Amino acid sequence: MLPEGHPRRFDRPRAVAWAVLLSYLVAARLVGNLFPLSTFDMYQGHAPPVATRVLVLDATGTAAQVDDYEGYACEGPPLSMALIEQRCGEHDRPLDYVLRDQALHIEAHAGEPTEPGTEPITLVARAHRLQPGPDQGRHADCVVARCTARRRGGRR
Amino acid sequence: MSLGWSSAWDGHDRAPLRIGIAVIAGLELLVECLQVGWQSRDPARFPPTGTLSEWLGAIPGAALGIEAMILVGLVALARDRRPVIAGLWVLLWGALLSEWQTQIFASPSRNAFFPGAAMLGWVLGQAWAHETADLRDEAAPRALREQLGEAGAVACIAAAYLGSCLSKLGAAGLGWADGDQIRALVLWQQPLASWEWLAAYREGILRVPALARAASFATLVIEGGALLLLFGPRLRLAWATLLVGLHLNIILLCTMPYLEPMALLGLLAVPWPRLLRRPAKVSADEESPPSLDGVRMPPAMALWLGGIVLLAWILAPWGWRASP
Numbered sequence: 001m002l003p004e005g006h007p008r009r010f011d012r013p014r015a016v017a018w019a020v021l022l023s024y025l026v027a028a029r030l031v032g033n034l035f036p037l038s039t040f041d042m043y044q045g046h047a048p049p050v051a052t053r054v055l056v057l058d059a060t061g062t063a064a065q066v067d068d069y070e071g072y073a074c075e076g077p078p079l080s081m082a083l084i085e086q087r088c089g090e091h092d093r094p095l096d097y098v099l100r101d102q103a104l105h106i107e108a109h110a111g112e113p114t115e116p117g118t119e120p121i122t123l124v125a126r127a128h129r130l131q132p133g134p135d136q137g138r139h140a141d142c143v144v145a146r147c148t149a150r151r152r153g154g155r156r
Numbered sequence: 157m158s159l160g161w162s163s164a165w166d167g168h169d170r171a172p173l174r175i176g177i178a179v180i181a182g183l184e185l186l187v188e189c190l191q192v193g194w195q196s197r198d199p200a201r202f203p204p205t206g207t208l209s210e211w212l213g214a215i216p217g218a219a220l221g222i223e224a225m226i227l228v229g230l231v232a233l234a235r236d237r238r239p240v241i242a243g244l245w246v247l248l249w250g251a252l253l254s255e256w257q258t259q260i261f262a263s264p265s266r267n268a269f270f271p272g273a274a275m276l277g278w279v280l281g282q283a284w285a286h287e288t289a290d291l292r293d294e295a296a297p298r299a300l301r302e303q304l305g306e307a308g309a310v311a312c313i314a315a316a317y318l319g320s321c322l323s324k325l326g327a328a329g330l331g332w333a334d335g336d337q338i339r340a341l342v343l344w345q346q347p348l349a350s351w352e353w354l355a356a357y358r359e360g361i362l363r364v365p366a367l368a369r370a371a372s373f374a375t376l377v378i379e380g381g382a383l384l385l386l387f388g389p390r391l392r393l394a395w396a397t398l399l400v401g402l403h404l405n406i407i408l409l410c411t412m413p414y415l416e417p418m419a420l421l422g423l424l425a426v427p428w429p430r431l432l433r434r435p436a437k438v439s440a441d442e443e444s445p446p447s448l449d450g451v452r453m454p455p456a457m458a459l460w461l462g463g464i465v466l467l468a469w470i471l472a473p474w475g476w477r478a479s480p
Binding site for chain 1: 161201247254261262266280312316317319323324326327336341343348362383444461468469475476478
């Protein structure tokens with residue numbers, strides 16, 4: 001609604017808004033991501049055929065998140081992308097930064113297998129098939145490391 | 157419902173907008189400074205991959221020094237002291253911090269880009285007002301500067317979402333809406349949940365293709381429709397609510413909190429003056445002085461905007477790009 005006597009009062013902010021919007025869009029397309037310009041291209045592509053994440057399996061085979069546990073004591077080298085590629089192949093890679101956060105959690109919450117409440121657990125790379133086909137929706141677990149750890153605060 | 161520009165802040169003092177943008181940017185950049193400072197002390201996990209990160213990583217307290225510089229600019233911006241220079245100062249230090257973070261984390265933090273974009277828009281709106289007034293050798297009144305600053309900030313937020321939609325369509329076409337990317341995100345980020353209802357919701361997205369397709373399609377529509385933020389306050393509020401809903405859904409499905417754009421949308425789209433029953437104190441002539449009639453872009457402003465595009469083109473080799 002435009003006030004009487006000022007029929008073009010709101011034209012100036014409209015001109016500013018459209019000129020700034022178009023300039024930002026064009027500049028961001030040119031440079032990609034350079035603060036504060038961005039194409040906000042996170043997860044822009046089509047999904048890969050497989051989505052993988054490292055999970056914990058307890059002795060009964062129940063899955064939990066890595067940060068549901070603490071007091072980790074694992075056999076072999078620390079959790080890393082190289083370890084997953086070595087054990088599970090190059091096709092079932094989890095997201096880099098997610099794996100890095102999980103590795104940091106395990107390192108920051110290291111413990112001894114003799115501590116009370118610890119139980120044997122298995123770190124697995126769980127790969128889900130996304131593409132249509134007989135395996136769609138199914139997952140395959142690849143063992144990355146065998147450890148002992150204890151549940152945090154009784155979380156499930 | 158107005159299809160031209162209008163704002164719930166018309167006729168009101170926009171100081172809360174100015175201070176709000178500064179506070180949101182300050183908190184986000186403080187978090188990023190602390191994160192970069194901490195990461196740069198762990199080169200085994202966050203190795204410096206460029207001269208900038210090697211150089212800054214070797215200076216004790218460099219991240220906090222950058223934060224101090226940013227705070228100086230933000231305080232000036234919040235107090236409306238030389239807002240264009242203050243805003244550019246913050247953006248410059250923010251760019252340095254972002255580049256450092258990109259070099260050690262392997263990707264930039266898009267969370268910080270939202271307040272950065274809003275600040276860029278605020279600065280461009282202020283500059284437009286200065287240039288408009290300068291054509292008549294007048295000083296731009298604060299009401300005009302901040303009215304245009306608000307328009308610029310809203311425009312950059314709209315551009316962020318529209319850009320995100322265009323990125324998806326450019327990289328994957330309409331095939332992005334087949335639901336696979338959303339399912340992959342849930343599986344990568346948080347396939348399990350402690351609450352049963354949340355686990356059931358995530359499981360539903362994973363198991364029911366139509367649900368995942370609907371969520372993907374809605375993402376494209378809501379992001380692409382962010383252009384509607386540029387119209388009247390009711391449409392802006394309605395679309396901002398959808399965008400906040402999109403972010404809440406992302407939090408539920410993937411635990412990826414984008415709190416900064418949610419806060420900015422709340423600040424810029426909610427009709428706070430009406431909700432708080434603030435009386436209008438700013439006259440129409442202050443917001444749009446009769447002597448400055450006319451809406452054509454001041455020539456200097458064309459140089460400003462063209463300069464940003466040119467700078468982006470020159471700096472393109474250094475811009476970070478996501479793999480398709």
